[in-house]
Amino acid sequence: MADDTIPGDKNTGTGNFPIGGAVVHGEFSGKDEPMTDKQAAILRDLCEKKNEAFDGNMTREQADARIAALSDD
Structure with a gap:
């Protein structure tokens, strides 16, 4: 896709952001995934x-470690 066909302000790159806070699949990778509702x-x-x-x-990784640390006490 050429730069001139991307909607949004070319100076700020707003055309590259999801609309209205939509979640983009693959936004988090491995260690960066937020903890699950169950972990929370x-x-x-x-x-x-x-x-x-x-x-x-x-x-998720941090939550697992914190759960393990608090469970050991």
């Missing part, structure tokens, strides 16, 4: 029981 629920419960702060912005 488990982690939230463990943090509450251990009186620890809950961070909802972890990756």
Whole structure:
């Protein structure tokens, strides 16, 4: 696709962004994928029981490590 056919402002590259916050498949790769809802629920419960702060912005890998650390106590 030639640059002149991409919609949006050519100076800012807005034509390359998804519309209205749409999720682009493949946006996250491997380690960068956000934690799952199940991981978040488990982690939230463990943090509450251990009186620890809950961070909802972890990756799947980070959440697995934090769940393991809180489960070991």
